[in-house]
Amino acid sequence: MSDKPRVFVTRTIPKAGLDRLREVCEVEVWPKPKPPRRDTLLDKARGCAGLVTMLSDKVDETVLTAAGDDLKVVANYAVGYNNIDVAACREHGVAVGNTPDVLTDATADVAVLLMLAAARSFTPAAASVRDGGWKTWAPMDHLGMELAGKTVGVIGLGRIGRAFADRCHGGWGMKVLYTANSPKPDADRDLGAKHVELPELLANSDFISLHCPLTEATAGLIDANALHQMKTTAVLVNTARGEVIDQDALHTALSGGKIFAAGLDVTTPEPLPTDSPLLELPNCVVLPHIGSATVHARSGMALMAADNVLAGLRGDPLPHGV
Numbered sequence: 001m002s003d004k005p006r007v008f009v010t011r012t013i014p015k016a017g018l019d020r021l022r023e024v025c026e027v028e029v030w031p032k033p034k035p036p037r038r039d040t041l042l043d044k045a046r047g048c049a050g051l052v053t054m055l056s057d058k059v060d061e062t063v064l065t066a067a068g069d070d071l072k073v074v075a076n077y078a079v080g081y082n083n084i085d086v087a088a089c090r091e092h093g094v095a096v097g098n099t100p101d102v103l104t105d106a107t108a109d110v111a112v113l114l115m116l117a118a119a120r121s122f123t124p125a126a127a128s129v130r131d132g133g134w135k136t137w138a139p140m141d142h143l144g145m146e147l148a149g150k151t152v153g154v155i156g157l158g159r160i161g162r163a164f165a166d167r168c169h170g171g172w173g174m175k176v177l178y179t180a181n182s183p184k185p186d187a188d189r190d191l192g193a194k195h196v197e198l199p200e201l202l203a204n205s206d207f208i209s210l211h212c213p214l215t216e217a218t219a220g221l222i223d224a225n226a227l228h229q230m231k232t233t234a235v236l237v238n239t240a241r242g243e244v245i246d247q248d249a250l251h252t253a254l255s256g257g258k259i260f261a262a263g264l265d266v267t268t269p270e271p272l273p274t275d276s277p278l279l280e281l282p283n284c285v286v287l288p289h290i291g292s293a294t295v296h297a298r299s300g301m302a303l304m305a306a307d308n309v310l311a312g313l314r315g316d317p318l319p320h321g322v
């Protein structure tokens, strides 16, 4: 048996990251398209020095206990780390890493994609071409919302929120309102952005995009009350985490015309069941969590996760630690 440290990677990730790990570690990669089941994860974690986990893997006290004392580092293959009990990791002396920055542009692009798709009724319009619903150029069909000069509200003006705001301001001259844990003077200076309280953002934004992490404070942040405060012409975009929105309340708002449309890259659960009532709505665009799904971003994430593991095994501070 090899005396190299063992690392379990819970899905196939780009080769560059795996190659980097294999120089130093004995690496086992879960080969299937679906995540390992919970009992499999517990089994595979046993005796590992490092884990590379996905957002679909819950890393908690049970996993840490199953892994045992050899475990030094958990490298999440994502920037969001709400799937990891960081406090429990700290108690076990396990370092936690994530993959910031490299996926910022890719994810901000998907937020723009969803904003446009939802605003311009992309889903029913494109479907009508395929299903024969398109009979002639129609003066009153598929009327949407324009972006130029409108107000966009960014909930969570961090790395991705800022990149999204840059696109909105630079591309369409949109006015930017935002909420964040603290004001961002550079955004105020460069974009004329305004730090506001949530009710002001909800009431005054034509487009609202979610870029906050999933935490106790943000779970269910966009509930019936928040949706009620939005303009009836508002377009809501979520590339953060599904749990930030109360999906039943969103369905009620979309089907009752309380807001104009929504574009979701993230849902609860994932995958969204194909019989979800949200998928019956013409004014709801849903993507399968593809924010970071570019070759560049995913390769960079793989290298960052590998670097996090290798640093953790050496006992060094992680280059991308949380």
Ligand SMILES: NC(=O)c1ccc[n+]([C@@H]2O[C@H](COP(=O)([O-])OP(=O)(O)OC[C@H]3O[C@@H](n4cnc5c(N)ncnc54)[C@H](O)[C@@H]3O)[C@@H](O)[C@H]2O)c1
Pocket: 079, 080, 081, 100, 101, 103, 107, 155, 156, 157, 158, 159, 160, 161, 179, 180, 181, 182, 211, 212, 213, 214, 215, 217, 218, 239, 240, 241, 265, 266, 289, 290, 291, 292, 293
């Ligand atoms: N759809 C995807 O594929 C995809 C890809 C990458 C990231 N994400 C999600 O996007 C999130 C943001 O990523 P990031 O790199 O920009 O993170 P970040 O830490 O740079 O930014 C998050 C921002 O949210 C703010 N925030 C925290 N709590 C808040 C609250 N209660 N109200 C308002 N703002 C709050 C923080 O102050 C921070 O500015 C991740 O946590 C992840 O969940 C999704």
Ligand SMILES: O=C(O)[C@H](O)CO
Pocket: 055, 077, 078, 079, 080, 081, 103, 291, 292
């Ligand atoms: O948090 C993240 O990084 C995304 O959800 C997946 O890339």
